[in-house]
Structure formats: structure tokens, C-alpha cells
Amino acid sequence: MCIFPNYRYLFLKVLAAIIVLISASFSLFAQNQNEISNYKVYFAEGDFNNKNILVIRKFEQSGKQFYVGVDPDNIETQIIPSNQILVVALSWQQILSNYYNTAYIRAIQTAKKQSLSLQNSGIVHGFPKEKGVTLTIDLCPSNKPLDRIIFTSLISEFQKIEKPVPIALSITGRFMLTHAEDLSWLKDLIDSAEISVTWINHTYNHHFNPKTPLNQNFLLEPNTDLNFEILETEKALLQHGFLASVFFRFPGLISDNIIMDKVVEFGLIPIGSDAWLAKGQAIHSGSIVLIHGNGNEPLGIKDFIRLLQTEKSSVMKKEWLLYDLRESLENEFHE
Numbered sequence: 081m082c083i084f085p086n087y088r089y090l091f092l093k094v095l096a097a098i099i100v101l102i103s104a105s106f107s108l109f110a111q112n113q114n115e116i117s118n119y120k121v122y123f124a125e126g127d128f129n130n131k132n133i134l135v136i137r138k139f140e141q142s143g144k145q146f147y148v149g150v151d152p153d154n155i156e157t158q159i160i161p162s163n164q165i166l167v168v169a170l171s172w173q174q175i176l177s178n179y180y181n182t183a184y185i186r187a188i189q190t191a192k193k194q195s196l197s198l199q200n201s202g203i204v205h206g207f208p209k210e211k212g213v214t215l216t217i218d219l220c221p222s223n224k225p226l227d228r229i230i231f232t233s234l235i236s237e238f239q240k241i242e243k244p245v246p247i248a249l250s251i252t253g254r255f256m257l258t259h260a261e262d263l264s265w266l267k268d269l270i271d272s273a274e275i276s277v278t279w280i281n282h283t284y285n286h287h288f289n290p291k292t293p294l295n296q297n298f299l300l301e302p303n304t305d306l307n308f309e310i311l312e313t314e315k316a317l318l319q320h321g322f323l324a325s326v327f328f329r330f331p332g333l334i335s336d337n338i339i340m341d342k343v344v345e346f347g348l349i350p351i352g353s354d355a356w357l358a359k360g361q362a363i364h365s366g367s368i369v370l371i372h373g374n375g376n377e378p379l380g381i382k383d384f385i386r387l388l389q390t391e392k393s394s395v396m397k398k399e400w401l402l403y404d405l406r407e408s409l410e411n412e413f414h415e
């Protein structure tokens with residue numbers, strides 16, 4: 081009996097196992113290379129593409145350093161490789177005073193002034209050039225799938241009028257953890273220019289306890305790690321191939337002056353709503369409309385789709401448009 085073939089078989093098996101191990105560790109290495117690390121608040125200014133840009137974050141990816149910049153005039157964010165811009169570090173106070181006359185800082189100051197009650201602080205109304213509204217859809221943590229019908233209805237109602245359809249999505253980290261397929265579905269809609277999305281930071285965990293009074297609930301819950309809630313959400317968006325805007329929405333729309341000041345110091349603009357449809361609030365021109373897109377609020381979605389249909393003739397005549405949140409605020413806050 082020859083035992084040699086058995087050895088050969090064993091040898092091949094071991095070799096195959098080694099190859100599998102090596103390639104697995106290579107792909108793990110590649111994955112780690114794409115990981116975003118050292119994601120931090122960092123304030124600076126610099127020129128990029130002949131424009132004065134404010135830097136609000138820095139991070140590392142694939143061994144390289146990047147900044148998140150915001151154009152103070154049109155409130156748009158962008159990712160800038162650190163070797164393509166020369167920056168000078170600034171404090172947040174310096175930004176507030178040096179850039180006080182820009183749309184970005186004016187919007188921030190206005191949001192701060194509108195922190196009078198526990199509910200719905202921040203900017204609650206937009207200022208479109210023509211009749212129209214800004215649609216914000218909140219994606220709070222949920223085990224239910226994304227209400228895709230909102231998006232397909234918007235695309236079909238607006239297809240001849242506005243393409244891509246501008247939508248603002250307030251997203252939580254926990255929604256991203258459990259909705260990978262929905263996110264790639266949204267990414268396809270963005271890539272094919274059916275929709276354009278302004279990503280609003282809605283915090284990572286969005287804690288809510290129905291038994292706790294509102295002044296200690298949501299982000300006002302004792303021991304909340306605001307740094308984690310804000311930065312991990314931005315990081316998770318980046319890891320899904322999206323870029324956060326400078327807009328922020330308080331979970332439950334609940335905040336007080338202290339938390340408002342802290343959120344603003346991250347360079348963010350809190351956005352409320354003057355038309356939370358599920359609460360029966362009516363839409364007016366310039367409204368920042370709020371509906372939930374996480375399967376928890378069928379009422380608001382039905383209302384919005386009904387409204388789209390009743391306004392169909394105005395939509396067709398371009399009298400009723402959806403406005404990009406950034407554009408709608410830029411109109412008002414630009415000097």
C-alpha cells in the first residue's frame with residue numbers, strides 16, 4: 081500500500097488552508113485600510129479651488145489625512161485631502177467673529193436665538209425663492225424597513241419638474257446599523273440622479289425613554305456622550321459613502337439652551353420643523369416639513385403623498401417645488 085498520495089493530499093490541504101488564511105488577512109488589512117480613524121472636530125480656514133473654505137473636521141483613511149470643509153457662503157460640505165489645502169487653525173470663537181456675515185454663521189446665530197422652549201428649537205422655516213417647501217425625513221432607529229414609497233412617489237410626481245428631487249434625510253447611527261440594503265437602495269437613487277440628499281445628523285443612539293420627563297429625555301438624558309452621538313454618526317455616514325451636511329436635528333426635537341450651545345460648537349446648525357405632518361401641522365410656503373421614513377409614521381407619509389397629488393397642477397406649473405435645505409437657507413442668510 082502506498083501512503084505517499086495521502087501525504088500529498090494532506091500537503092495540498094495545508095497549502096490551501098494557508099492560502100485562505102493569507103488572503104483573509106489581506107482582505108482584513110484592506111478593510112482596515114479603508115477604516116476611518118482619528119475622526120475629530122478641527123477648526124481651520126484655507127483656500128481650496130479659489131474659494132475660502134472653513135475646515136470643521138479632520139480624519140485619516142488609507143494612511144492619508146483628510147478634512148471636512150464647509151463653504152461658508154453656500155453651506156455645502158466637502159472632503160478635502162490635506163495635501164491639497166494649506167490651512168490655518170482657528171478657534172470656534174474666531175470663526176464666529178471672522179465669518180459673522182456669511183450664510184453659515186448667520187444661520188447658526190439664528191438657530192441659537194431660537195432656543196426658547198424644550199421643543200422644536202433651531203431653524204424651523206426655510207426661505208425658498210419661489211413657492212415651495214423643504215422636505216425632511218427622519219430616520220430614527222427602527223427595526224422596520226425604510227418606507228421606500230415616499231421616495232418612489234416623490235420621484236414619479238416630480239420627474240418632469242425637478243430631477244434630482246432634493247430631500248433632507250435626518251439619519252441616526254443605529255438606523256444605519258440595521259438598514260444596509262435600504263442605504264444601498266438610496267445610494268443607487270442618488271448615483272442615478274433621481275434624488276439628491278442633504279444628510280442631517282440625528283445622533284447615533286437617539287435614546288428615548290417613555291417614562292422619563294422630556295427635560296431628561298432624548299439628548300438631555302444624563303451622561304449622554306455628545307461627542308460620540310455626533311461624530312460617530314458622521315463617521316458612519318462616511319463609511320457608507322455619504323457626507324454629512326452641517327445640519328443637525330435634535331432627537332424628538334427636544335433640547336435646552338445648554339445642549340443647543342454645545343451642538344452649535346461642533347459647527348452644526350440645528351433644524352426644527354414648522355410642519356410635522358403626523359401632528360396635523362399645516363404646510364405653508366417655506367415650511368420645513370417633517371415626516372418619518374422608518375416605518376413608524378404611516379399617517380405623515382399618507383398626508384404628504386395626498387398633498388403631492390392635490391398640488392399636482394401647481395407642481396406641473398413649477399409653482400410648488402421642493403427646495404434643497406442648503407439653498408433655501410442660503411437665500412435668506414446670504415448678506
Ligand SMILES: [Zn+2]
Binds near residue numbers: 286331
Ligand atoms: Zn427622531
